[in-house]
Amino acid sequence: MSESPYNLIVLISGNGSNLQALIDACASSELPNTRVTHVISNRKGAFGLQRAAKASIPTTYHNLVPFKRKHPQTEEGTAAARKEYDSSLASIILSLSPRPDVIVCAGWMHILTPEFLNPIAAQGIKVINLHPALPGEFAGAGAIERAWKAGKEEGLKRTGVMIHEVIAEVDAGEAVVTEEVELREGEGLEDLEKRMHEVEHGLIVEGTRKVLEKIKK
Numbered sequence: 001m002s003e004s005p006y007n008l009i010v011l012i013s014g015n016g017s018n019l020q021a022l023i024d025a026c027a028s029s030e031l032p033n034t035r036v037t038h039v040i041s042n043r044k045g046a047f048g049l050q051r052a053a054k055a056s057i058p059t060t061y062h063n064l065v066p067f068k069r070k071h072p073q074t075e076e077g078t079a080a081a082r083k084e085y086d087s088s089l090a091s092i093i094l095s096l097s098p099r100p101d102v103i104v105c106a107g108w109m110h111i112l113t114p115e116f117l118n119p120i121a122a123q124g125i126k127v128i129n130l131h132p133a134l135p136g137e138f139a140g141a142g143a144i145e146r147a148w149k150a151g152k153e154e155g156l157k158r159t160g161v162m163i164h165e166v167i168a169e170v171d172a173g174e175a176v177v178t179e180e181v182e183l184r185e186g187e188g189l190e191d192l193e194k195r196m197h198e199v200e201h202g203l204i205v206e207g208t209r210k211v212l213e214k215i216k217k
């Protein structure tokens with residue numbers, strides 16, 4: 001990797017354990033010459049914001065409510081609000097210094113619209129996402145529970161985790177790295193979730209490193 005550091009902006013919505021994995025990797029040799037320069041959450045109470053603050057990483061709470069208030073509470077109004085919200089999110093990110101090399105969705109629980117994706121792509125910034133499923137399976141929210149149920153009810157033998165490029169179609173972007181996770185007969189959902197999160201914490205670092213290795217600084 002080059003002398004000038006690689007800059008990551010991480011989008012979160014919750015606990016931030018995957019954010020923590022990235023922060024720890026930057027502090028070790030796992031992600032050399034790399035730093036998390038900003039963390040953005042769509043939820044004020046996200047514990048990941050506290051993790052960032054503890055690591056002296058600047059944070060932003062990007063609240064959807066002010067955008068919703070400007071539109072009628074209809075399907076169309078909500079869609080318009082989300083587009084304005086996403087456009088604003090892109091403007092916030094593009095106004096930050098240093099400019100990110102990669103934006104990592106680490107439990108970011110909003111579907112990103114082209115109003116976000118297009119201006120970011122225009123600046124040559126990659127967006128990647130951690131998804132607790134394999135390519136083409138269980139797209140969207142609640143993937144772990146859906147796989148667990150498929151194991152119980154349909155005999156599914158394995159699920160997995162992937163880091164993928166983010167495109168408009170949800171969880172359909174090219175996979176950067178994947179790892180299968182076996183489904184164990186009689187295992188409870190919480191135990192599967194624990195095993196999945198352990199895989200996530202390693203894969204988010206490996207996937208970020210793979211993307212950074214392709215960026216020439």
Ligand SMILES: Nc1nc2c(c(=O)[nH]1)N[C@@H](CN(C=O)c1ccc(C(=O)N[C@@H](CCC(=O)O)C(=O)O)cc1)CN2
Pocket residue numbers: 105108109110111112113129130131132139140141165166167168169170171172173
């Ligand atoms: N355009 C894209 N946006 C996002 C992607 C993507 O691949 N393309 N990945 C997701 C992350 N994600 C799964 O990995 C995901 C998260 C949330 C949802 C979802 O249905 N969210 C609801 C709201 C849920 C909430 O606010 O509690 C919604 O957006 O209406 C789907 C997929 C990140 N975004």
Ligand SMILES: NCC(=O)N[C@@H]1O[C@H](COP(=O)([O-])[O-])[C@@H](O)[C@H]1O
Pocket residue numbers: 012013014015016017018019048106107108130131132140141142143144197200
């Ligand atoms: N569709 C994306 C998705 O469901 N992501 C899920 O959000 C969690 C975030 O945890 P964290 O806040 O502790 O990193 C991850 O564990 C992942 O399974």
